[in-house]
Structure formats: C-alpha cells, structure tokens
Amino acid sequence: MDVTVKFLGGAGSVTGSKYLIDLGEFEFLVDCGLFQGRRELRERNWDKFPMPLEQLEAVIITHAHLDHVGYLPRLVKQGFKGPIYCTEASSELIKILLLDSGKLQEEEAEFARKKGYSRHDNPQPLYTVEDAEAVFPLLVPKPFDQAFEIHPKVKVTYFHAGHILGAAITKILIKGNSQEKRLVFSGDLGRFHDPLLFPPTLIPKADILWIESTYGDRIAPKVKPEEELGSAIRDTFDRGGLVIIPSFAVGRTQLVLYYLFKLKEKGKIPKVPIFLDSPMAIDATKLYLDFSTDHQLTAALEEDQHPFNHRQLRYFQKQEQSMSLNEYRGNAIIVSASGMATGGRVLHHLHHHLPHERNGVIFVGFQAEGTRGRRLVEGEKYITIYGNQVPVNAKVYQIDGLSAHADQEELMEWAEGFTERPKMTFIIHGEEKSAEVLADKLKNELSWNTTIPNYLESVVLFEGI
Template identity: 45%
Template sequence: MAHKLRLHFCGAAGTVTGSRHLLDAAGRLVLLDCGMFQGVKPLRQLNWAPFPVAPSKIEAVVLSHAHLDHSGYLPRLVREGFAGPIYCSEATLDLCRLLLLDSAHLQEADADYLNRHGLSRHRPALPLYTVADAHRAIAALRPVPFGQLTALPAGLQFRFTRAGHILGAAIVELAYPGASLAFSGDLGRYDDPLMPPPESVAASDYLIVESTYGNRRHGTESVSDALAAIIGRTIKRGGTIVIPSFAVGRAQLLLFHLWQLKQAGRIPRDLPIYLDSPMASSAVDVYLRHSADQRLSRHDALAAYGVATCVADVEQSKALDRSPMPKIILSASGMATGGRVIHHLKHYASDPRNTVLFAGFQAMGTRGAAMLDGARTVKIHGEYVPVRAEVDNLSMLSAHADADEIMRWLGGFSRAPRHTFIVHGEPDAADALRLRIKDELGWRCHAVEQAETAVLD
C-alpha cells in the first residue's frame, strides 16, 4: 500500500531565503535544499534556531543549486549531526566547494573582527559554522548527471532537469509510490546570454515553485545601454563604480557585458576593471571547466571572463581604495551583506563622484535594499557611513525568471498538478503569483507559510 508523503516547509516561506523543504516518507526524512536565511535580523536569527528535526535523522539532502540561500546551511546541518549524502549536479559540487568554504571563512573572519574590536553584544561572537564544518559538508557532496534517475530512501527517486539560473542549477523531479513531486529550485531566464533556458517539466502531481519575481516583470531596457550610461557619467565625474555582485553567476554575467562594451568601444578600452573577490575569480575557473553547460563558446568565455584584473589578496584590495583613478570594482557580496565590498562601500559611498551599482534583487533588510530605498547612511562595522554616491540598480540583470517567465515555464505542464506550493518570495510576490496561477491556469495553489506541513496523497 502506498504511503503518504508529508512535506514540511522549514524555510523560504514568506521570504526569499533559507530554502529548506523536508520530505517525510513514513518516518524516512529527505531534505530538498539546505539554505541559509539572509536579510533582516529576525530572519538571520533563524539560522541559529534548532532545526525542526534532529539533523541526524535526515538520511539525504537533494540540492537544487549552489547559491547560499539554497546550500549555505549545509555545514551547520553537518555540525549538528547530519551524516548522509548530499546529491547535486557536477557543476553545483564544484561551486559549493567555493561558496561553502568562502562562507565559512567570512563568518570566522567577521566573528574575529567583531571580537577584536568589541563590536558584538555576544562574548565572544561565534561563527554559525567553521571551515572544518564546511569541509565535512563538501565531503558529503555526491554529483549526479542531469536526467539520471537516482534512488532515495523509502522508495523515492529523483532526477535533475536543467533550470538555467546559474551553472549547474537544477529542477528536482521526484517520484514516490503513487505520485510525483517537482521542485523548481530557482528558475533562470529564457534569454540569458550565458545560461540555457529552464527546461520544461511534462507533468507532476505536486509542484513547489519559486516566486522571487512573482509580482514583477524585468525591465526591457538594454543592459548594455544602462551599463554604458552609468559608467560614462561616473568616469566623467572622475568617480569609481563599485558593483556589489554575487560571486557566482552575476559576476560572470557582468564581466560578459563589460567585455562586450569594451569590444564595441562604448566604454574606454583602458578603463581598469577589477574583480575583487577570490571566490568570483575561482568561480570563473569553474565556469570555464563546465563550458558545455553554458551558451558561450570557450573562446568567447575566455575573452569575456578575462576582461578584469583579479585581485588576489587583501593588500591589493586595500590599494584599490587608495587609488584616485576612475575604475570599476566588482566585489562580493551582491546584497552588500559582507565580504570585501563592505570595505569599498565604506570608502566610496560618501563621495558624490562615485556610483554604487547593484545588479539585481536585494532582499528586505540588506544594505543593498536600504541604499536603493534612499538610505542616507548605512551602518558598516559599527559606524554610520553617509551615502552621497549615485546609487543605481540593473534590475533587468537578474538571473531569476520574472513573473511572465515563471508563467511561461508553468505553461509547459501537460496537466495541472493536484496542488502547487508557492515558495521563495516576499509575501507580495508570492501572493501575486498565486493569483496569476489561479486566474490564468485554474490550478489549485497557495503561498506557503513558515513551518507549514502538507500531506501529499
């Protein structure tokens, strides 16, 4: 007799971070994604809360892609007792090696900085996990080719389908006795110049779909036109452009556009461009190793990703802030929540000659969201830094499908799922997508809430 599957939403419910969906098949537990909560303090504090079940009872994790809001809690899960395999695509494994170690290094470094300067109320400030924890999580990663059916506990099986979005990103299609479940992960764009479009899913009894841009359409303005205009007016002022960028995916896309602009002579060919993120530089190497998974030829990829000078160490990074010459600095993180870009913002944000250029979605509560909302000051390392620089956003540069593109992907289903669960979106975005699915497709759906449980017959 087929057993019922219980689905517990442990994250990315009412928010775009902390993707964690727990499957319970007659007491056998499998986790879809294991993301870190980011953004406002109440969300970040959820990373420190006990996991809803003992991690030691979870038998496997299936990972949609490498971004930290989907993978960044893995070292903590391992630290708390998880000892099973973590299934992912081959490119996701390579990117997770970078992202998880970088996250652990940053957390250890930030805790050390806070302790040395007495900036934390906690004595001592502790990292969420350590580099050693990250190494243990990486050792548990198990690569699975796209399209291969792979067994999980309790008779479950899964396969990966390409999602676009970033290198290695996957839609997860699960089968269990009597029914099936599809999880979109993060869907990519249909016209992304680097990544292939998201592949269709023919049918599924149940669906978990993201809604990051569920209430928005991406701008139709040319990325090249917007980028050229912003760079042009900034260097005319004698200023520097600081671009907080996600190290994986967004940085490579920005390099591609900057390369195209230089090739076309739309920005000065001698304008220095610096990639000040060791992880982004390493991610370029991963992108080059997996050239078959993307649209660019290897020749063009080498040229595009080589348009910037990689900044290797901290002293070279500091030297960028001492140079008065106009330049472009790409540096992680994309929402200005940590990393080297924080030091650049501290130096450049107060000067009206400069520009701080964001490159896509900024989660509520992040410095990026505050600056785009017009904040006159931002708090960095305990100090309030005035924001006098021009602040812009290339919103059209998102690697996420917008509302129309999500609906286009849903239109590829041959029949309606029994129920669609809407996750990974702010409340307004999730509810807007719910209404479109209901009104345009006639499907049963709802936006899930944190800690909600559903029974899948």
C-alpha cells in the same frame, strides 16, 4: 505506502528552504537552506532539527545559494552522515559559499564578543569553517538530464533552471507498490532570455509541484542593462574618472563581466583595465570555464575570445593587489563584492574613491533597506565606512534588469509548459504577498489547485500508492 511532506523552511518566507519528504521507510530532504533576514527568522537556525538525524537518509540540493544550502554544516554538525546530491557545478559552488559563510559566522561571533552586544556571555558561531569543510566529503555530484537512484523506490533527475551556474529543476520519481508518482521542485528559476545561462527547462508532467514565488507579484522592467551600463561608464570616463561596480560574487558578477566584454567588443566603451577584486567572485567565475557545457557561452577560451578570459580583465586575489587600487587614477573599472556595500573589499574602494566627483559607482542589483548601497542610491551625502564619515562626491548610478530571478510573467510561462495540471501545487519561497498573487494567478488563469503552506506544516501527498 503513504508519502508526506513537512515544510521546514521556504514556507511563508523567501529563505531557509527545507522540504522533508517521508516515504515511511525512507526520509530525505530537498534543500537545506539557512534562514536569513529578520531576527525572528535567523533565530530558527539555532533550533534543534525537528527529527532524529539518524532517520534522515539523504539530502537533494537544487542550487548553491545559502538560502538553499547554508544550513548543511549545521545539519552535519548535529550528526547527519548521508549523501548530499547536487549538480556538478553546484558541488564546487557549495564549497566556495560554505567556506565563506563559515568564516563570516566566526567573524560575527568574535565581533559580538569584542563589542559585548550579544546577550550571551561567550557568543558562538552558528558553524565554523571546519564545520563547513565537514560537508564536502558527503557531496555527491550528478550531471544534468540523467536519472540517478537514491533508493530502490526513488529516482532523481536534474534539469537546467537558469538562475545561477548549476541551478536545477528537480524531478523525483517515487515508485509505489502499485503506481509511480512525480514530484517536481522548481528550485529558483532564472530568466528566459539570460545571455549566460540556459532558460528554465519546461517539464511536461508533475503530480505534485513546488514552485518558487520570489517575484510572483512583480514584472521586471523592460530595460536594456547593457546600454545603461555602457552609458554610465562613458559618462564617468568623460569626467576622467574610475568606475566601481559593487556586485554579488556568484551570478551577478559574471553577468556584469559578460556585458563589459560585449561593450568593449562593440567599441561602446574603451579597452581599459577591468579589475575583478573579490576572491570568491574569482573562484566562482573560473567555474564557468570549468563547466563550459552548463551555460551558453562559447567554449572558445583563447585570449580575447571569452568574457572571463581576455587581455583587459585582471583577477586580483591578493590583499596587496586590492590595496594598490586605492590610489589608482584614470579610466578603469573595479568589480568587487559585496553587492550592497555591506562588507568586503569594495568598502576599501568606496572609502578611497567616493570623495572624488570624477568617479562613478554603479549598483547592478536591488539595494535592501538599511544597507550602504540603499543609502548611496538614495543620495546621502556622507556614508560611514570603517568608522569614518566619507563624503559622497562621486556620481552614483543604479542599473535595473540584471536580476537572476524569473519574474511573474516568466513564472507563468514556465507553468504553462506543463501539458497536464499538477494535482497539487505548493507556492513556496516567497513573501506573503508574492505567494498569494502567484497562487491566485495560477488558480484563475490555469485552473490549478494551489496551496500556500505554513512553516512546519505537514501534508499527506499520497495515501497507499
């Protein structure tokens, strides 16, 4: 039996992860991500899937971020009907994220139609909310640390990866005619000292390894985000102001809520109202309560004993609740999406509160070039929101050290956990520079055989096993 892999995404870029494994008699996909970012990457989402979908028999998901699951509705729309395996928490997160993605696809197509900027006469969404919902019956949730069979010759085991709730390092055991082989996919690895999530599991052996390289060329700053966050909040409260924290709904928001709880408990910030104003972030946060064994927080859910369930924290699902904060005066904290201020409810809060110098805006993540968040941290005095020029008189802060991605040192620490060198290691899910730097480091320091694959490249993994 020969085994091959075809790189349908996550190769030469940090997006669109898709790896097609072909055993001859059985073909399956590891991850099914959406291409995001540059236009030439996004246009790949519209390409026809490069194989007849009746031949594709299963999909294995590492975690629920859109660059790993966002293509699923498109795959199902084109005819895929097989099982989609994922961890139990990922199954619920996938539903939340795909519904939101489908809604955004519909809104973008409608906006392009109204404004007439599309090159198509009648622009269509890549997929709709209905297309997203068609994925849900195919999801097959599986627990961590328990092997399950997807074919008589293929067993899969999920191990904790950190990164986000439900994220998994995926081991795939392939039983050949004469021997067994281990494929290991890192997925996206989290931090080794994350206060919420378990550290990435060390895997002793892999014949073939796929390792992400998002931060393969970077070492995270040695900062104390809890202290910096507390300082910015106290500074704002001393002016009699209100704090707005734009935050990504999945992962980052929950980490921010944890730090706010710890600051409150230690008496480093006063016990003021904390408004979580993002339906998606609320849904994601509640999953931490549902899947209490998938993270490090205590299982105590009594009032005032849990970062996501205490007296000061208020969940605002309804639009009217959100709008009521527009005229809020005094000390309070609003956590709202999106994290780069590109859309979502946080824009309402920025529109109303940026003009007042007593207020503070705290960014808790990387701000990409061209986003409102980037312009605000760079000190622009006016920002366009809803077509209006809004004066920026509020003080803007940026907190580092909250990334959910393993940095270069942590990627190397995970790699050093292997007791035997993999026979072949593919450096994936990274931009060209980060992939090259990590490949060289693994080669020079651990004597690994590393390869940086190209988009749509096919490689024979095993012959005649």
